[in-house]
Amino acid sequence: MKTPQDQTATGRPTVVRFAAIALSVGAVACAFAYAAGWLTPSRLTPAKIVDSLAPASGPVKGFRRNHAKGICFAGNFEANGEAVAVSRAAIFKAGSYPVMGRFNLAGPIPTMADGTGRVRGLSLRIEASDKQEWRTAMINAPFFPIATPKEFYELQRASANKNDPAAVKQFAASHPSLREFGAWAGSAPYAESYAEDRFNSLNSFVLTNAQGQKQAVRWSFIPTATMVPVPSEDLKKRDPDFLFKELTQRVADAPQKWKLVFTLANPGDPTADPTKVWPANRRQIEAGTLVVTRIEAEANGPCRDINFDPTVLPEGMQTSDDPFPAARSAAYAVSYDRRTSESEHYPRVQAGAKP
């Protein structure tokens, strides 16, 4: 097809010009596909991590893809002002700040029995008067079984591989931290109450004080209640919701408290590896007390539609070289986007109706 343009000065045939356009547009489209990961199916995406958490029967729609069983609470964080030395976040200035949070059990099935929950979690959102907030999600294990998000994914894949029951054993053979975690899981007592559990950040973060000095830390919420272990032979006999029922009653009787304690890394301590516990003699700062005053069922509770993304941090706190918070943030977002699109599968209870 001849057009007037074919006779113009430079004289390159029209077909070459169209080819150049197609190449240019195609190159940008390919670059976009590469950025999106469509050309590299091996890329570890947050969606893959979330998929790997699903039980064999598929994910339970409407619920968190992990730590699916939970209960909401409200309370306060009573800061004593001590942590101002290490962080300029307003949350650490002496005062009381509203908290909304969630006690939970690790695992993808929201109907699991409480007695089978080895790993228990505590998630918090603390709001400062300057509208900045701190979100964190912790567990009761003293260290994490896996050193990197990639290995975490490999372990999930190995666990799901029903054709090769030796896969997890092989994984454990090359990952001593998983064996140590197994030893903790097999020997640590099960507390009778969430109020007796200690919850640990495991991941490290960096605090910055008013002078601009940076300090790598981990933290723990340490219960003020004494631990009463459930005898292991009793665990299976307990009510499937005994933890939630106990806590509801306990908080109705009296507020329950945990001390927030920061552990300060020394130079050279492993901040990027949550499998490595720091030496016991590291300096600690008690920053205040979490006071839990009200328990609410999750279906209608305020913690249900919140993502306790551990990278939502106030000014004066930031992520460290620990690779997990970023991976968790990415995966939690996928979990959140999926479950919020399925809310019809997790009905809210009508006000006044008995759940």
Added chain:
Amino acid sequence: MNRPSMKFSKLQRVLHWVMAIGILAMLFIGVGMMSTIDRAYLVLVGIHKQLGIAILVLALLRLVVRWRSGAPSLPASMSEPMKLAARLSHVAFYALMIAMPLLGWSMLSAADYPVTLAGMRLPSIVPASAELHSILWSAHRFLAFCLFALFLLHFAAALFHAWVRRDGVFETMTFGRRGGR
């Protein structure tokens, strides 16, 4: 609104190219951040939010400038359907440039995420709601791919004007002295 000039005003050309880079970066960062769990994820999400707000401000400014300065008329050699396509693509661009940041912001608001700009907390622009979040999130994602498709079309059309038709339309947005034929 059209005026007999052969180029867009200098402010319009500067806005166009700055925003072209910004929007293309947003599209690449958007799909990139959704596909990684590396520490880069947090950096990309951070840039995506700040740049999104910047584009919203620039898009509103640009809309005002477009309204006041208009656009050079399209050459008479262009067929009516082509002219219509050109005008509709501009309308679609303005709609998306303004809608995408607002959808992103409102999607974060619906999820009750804090939205901060340079350390300052911005207000939530919609109430917290899981159902609303889901609708807004899906819209943000779908329209992002529409915007990229529109960009590819726009890019192809620009090159078509520059290399095949050579009718001066491409030069209305360039900084060279020649203003087309």
